[in-house]
Amino acid sequence: MLTRDLSVTILGNTGVGKTTLIRRLTGEKLEDISPTTSIEVHQKTIRLRSQSIKSSFSIEKYRNYRVRAIDCPGDMSLWPYWKKALADYNTNGIIFMIDPTQDSKVQIDALTQVSNYFLMTLDDDVVRAERKARKVKAIFFLVVNKVDLLDYSKGKADQVIRENYQTAWNHLKERYPNSGHYWETISATDESEQMYESIDGIFETIKREIYGD
Numbered sequence: 001m002l003t004r005d006l007s008v009t010i011l012g013n014t015g016v017g018k019t020t021l022i023r024r025l026t027g028e029k030l031e032d033i034s035p036t037t038s039i040e041v042h043q044k045t046i047r048l049r050s051q052s053i054k055s056s057f058s059i060e061k062y063r064n065y066r067v068r069a070i071d072c073p074g075d076m077s078l079w080p081y082w083k084k085a086l087a088d089y090n091t092n093g094i095i096f097m098i099d100p101t102q103d104s105k106v107q108i109d110a111l112t113q114v115s116n117y118f119l120m121t122l123d124d125d126v127v128r129a130e131r132k133a134r135k136v137k138a139i140f141f142l143v144v145n146k147v148d149l150l151d152y153s154k155g156k157a158d159q160v161i162r163e164n165y166q167t168a169w170n171h172l173k174e175r176y177p178n179s180g181h182y183w184e185t186i187s188a189t190d191e192s193e194q195m196y197e198s199i200d201g202i203f204e205t206i207k208r209e210i211y212g213d
């Protein structure tokens, strides 16, 4: 009764840090990560850090979250796996990760592909799918990773988004106007307390969208 499910699919180009983020969430070590070559399902029951600040009278303080994270390969030749992952796992949130130090063109294509693949899960008929897209309540989370390589400047990360990803992101928002759209900057390899809170905040937001508290 005290356990709730939280399920996310993590997409993005190769090397952006998807597997690293999942390991941060599940508390596994960050060494020996090699490129992901197929869909990998990670499941772990955790307590979100943000719950610790809840009053001890609140049931939320003691609730467990059974997190299921779907890790996908980022290599372009393997993007068709994303379609399968989105179709096979009915996840609550889609996290799309960007590496601001990598070429943006391929990453913009990847974001557009996510929007298209998700559309295909709604209906085989594209007109009907577009209509359903306007109503669907999904959650799209744009995560700009490796902010350490931008000297932790949120300003620089904002600029990267504005200059490169704003158009593709706006298209996605227009196609899915009833869904949640968020973005955050993180460094998945930074193990400071502050960064733990930022990463936790992503999952706290998704949880709030689903469960409303």
Ligand SMILES: Nc1nc2c(ncn2[C@@H]2O[C@H](COP(=O)(O)OP(=O)(O)OP(=O)(O)O)[C@@H](O)[C@H]2O)c(=O)[nH]1
Pocket: 012, 013, 014, 015, 016, 017, 018, 019, 020, 021, 033, 034, 035, 036, 037, 072, 073, 074, 075, 145, 146, 147, 148, 149, 186, 187, 188, 189, 190
């Ligand atoms: N500097 C820095 N490096 C990072 C960060 N996050 C991940 N990395 C590094 O980026 C490399 C790729 O990380 P992965 O987690 O394997 O990336 P991925 O998105 O899972 O890659 P694929 O499985 O090929 O799609 C690793 O060497 C990580 O250590 C970060 O926040 N900052």
Ligand SMILES: [Mg+2]
Pocket: 018, 019, 020, 034, 035, 036, 071, 072, 073, 074
């Ligand atoms: Mg990976």
